[in-house]
Amino acid sequence: MSQSAQALSHRDDSRKAGPGVRLGWIDILRLGLVQAALGAIVVLTNSTLNRVMIVELGLAAIVPGLLVGVHYGVQITRPLWGHRSDTGGSRTIWILLGLALLALSGTLASATTLLFADSHAMGLTMAFIAYVLIGVGIGASGTSLLALLATRTPPERRATAATITWMMMIMGIIVTSIITGIALEPYSHLRLIEVTAATGAVAFLIAWLAVLGIERKPAITPVQAASGPPARFSDSLREVWYDGEARLFTLFIAMSMLAYSTQDLILEPFAGLLFGMSPGQSTQLSGMQHAGVFAGMAVVGLGGFLLGKRVPGLSRLFIIAGCLGSAATLALLCLAATVAPHWPLAPHIFVLGFANGMFAVAAIGTMMQLATRGRTGNAGMRMGVWGAAQAISFGFGGLLGSIALDVGRLITGSDGSAFGLVFGLEALLFMASTMVAIRIGRDTARSGGMVTPHSPTIQAAE
Template sequence: MATEVAPSMMSAASPEVGMSWWQLTRLGFVQAAIGAVVVLLTTTINRVIVVELGLPALIPGLLVALHFAVQLYLRPRLGHDSDGHGRRTPWMLGGMVVCALGGLGVAASVPIMATNTVLGVVLASAASIVLGAGVSASGTPLLALMSERAKPSQRAGAAAITWILMIVGIIITAATSGALLDPFSFTRLIGIAGGIGGAGLVVAWLATLGVERGPRPVMPAATVAESSGSFMTAFRTVWREPAARLFSGFIFLAMFAYSAQDLILEPFAGIAFGMTPGESTKLSGAHHGGVLAGMIVAALIATRTGQLRHWAAAGCAASAATYLALVASPGLFSVQMFTAVVVLLGLSNGVFAIGAIGSMMALTGDKTDGRAGLRLGVFGAAQALAYAVGTMTGAAGVDLARAVFDSPVRGYLAVFAVQALFFGASAWLALRSASSERATDVFQQRGEMLSAVIQ
């Protein structure tokens, strides 16, 4: 499988075959394009379905869960298929086409929901599966290409650049679509979705133009012919490690708490504070901006002090405190204060991300059995599962709490309180499972990466 192939390929071929930082940054823009298409579903379309159409929050939760669920199988499968193709770029561009069509299909199904709910939800579900397939076909070969071509000293930097550019793409999309969406209409929504998909495809094409020129790392024949049985044997070997299971549990719990707010923050802003679709979309952009700022600030400070587990735990604890502030936000009667709390939530999430990503580096980089990619795949699977379950559970929890408390606002506040509890538990688990390596040891070894990302 792709996740297991990468380490052997990199160790054997990276010294001879590599990419410049500019080329790796260009590939990061492909991930930014993918994130730009997906974020419209989790923000604007989600809010329109719940607020403008008055439908249960479970519906967008189901759509996002479907988009993640299909990736659990297609990511490893399509990554494996691209291994034997010879070039990754066609898969990435073809996946972006499918991704754009899926995003457009979800948007086009929204006005159908307004007149025929069942038909609209069925069409949106099919489009969400297409969207997830496109993300798998483009995102997995992208990471495989970066793994093949990045030099050993560049791997962590390549991952950081990809993550940050994805957030930048989300921020730009949220701000742009928020400005263009008012006054709201279904025609505007569909036009924005088509424009984002088209722009993403152009960005991906320009980013990958000529990037695969030169020799491709040679993969051992035994690795190419690896069977599903050998993959399962390796997977069971990794899963028997207590550290891998415990850290996977931390990733699942923390990302569950994080993702549960994806589909409820914008509708809450509309219901509790009367924000328009454009204003709530901009609010989502402010949250992601906070995440980006939190990651950069934490990375800069972490080069000087602190263990990775402490950074992860601090980010989780701060996220828990901020969710409690969200619970109290309706009593403040201030949109400005509510917006400030959302930005603080993003900052806290960014600090958590630095501790978690750094721990992933440390917990996989010190192994010598050639299964670093598989371990990262296990952690990634835990994250994908947490997103699929968390987004749907958060939306369903709102519907349930609204029925129990007979108040839409109290329904959202109940879910925020549960998220605070889960992040608090994640902080405790981070202290037990995340890496005890000092952040300076991880990040200073990647000084070239930090300067490339920050500058």
């Protein structure tokens, strides 16, 4: 990047997050509570309601699967919400509006359990509407939250801030699962609605208290606002598209999160079919994986806290290490599929979770770093584009894993070979993601700066 461009970038950053508005550690913890609130509501719709539809309502498993896919698909609108938070005067307003919608639509989704008893058509219609609104709520709130973190957190704290907020989200999921699990006994559809509504109300209250006063001056405004009106949505999106670094990172997010999510729906069946684990044991195995994810995130956060100022590109190194570790452990799972049940599966899954957690939270930290490099103050738009890529990959990943497993079983006639093929596919995706991650940062340095829609090269091409 040229010296003039660097100077412009530094001036822009200071205008977006000037003295007195940068987040301290307490502020970061407060925003972590917002992420925990998001996780608390989402876990009820993605896990608890999923089980109720299959077991208590006797619906085909594809029904809740497609509904969850709907809310991921709707999050393709994240760039819109990110742009609104860039130009709307306050990011906290969009955080709270999104959370309120998420809480209400989560309650509506649980209320459809009563409708299914009378009419499957009515139940499916209302469930579809509810999950669409869930996707909108997650997109508006989550994108604005990440943009606020990115623009208000000092660069040296961003990797650790990402770790803190995601670890708190996991804790929110764990705590919610325990408390609601107790509150739902004895189960009834009405009790599910009451528990979901109460969870949404408590989560919103916690989030509202957490963001209260976090923007201690009028909200971050676009850089060009001083000399003209805020950028239009199309102009802001075009800047991201013409930024080669942002495009490359979008590709990385899509590939790596596809690899990450493809295993979601097949790990427990893998443990049950090849290792003879009971449902309780396979659930514990899932808990072992999440413990590994938690540990991997903690290592990234600690590394960022201790070495963030002294080791340039530390997040990128963690991304590469996490992707390579994920590829290696998945490749070894192919071997485990051939020798099952004679394999130390639990520690293996812990290591897989550790590598997954390391790359995932380091990617969020890198996302926060890159979000502030736009020349038009469009951190929300950038977060929206990357969030949309992640959501689409998550929605498609579980479906891809299930289809690949069924096709593998049909072709090979063997469960072990079929699982091995899927894990091998995931390993290849992680290796490809590693190759993309290696290029992040390198191309920008070689080209001498970031390409934007306003650069002479693009204007000439147009």
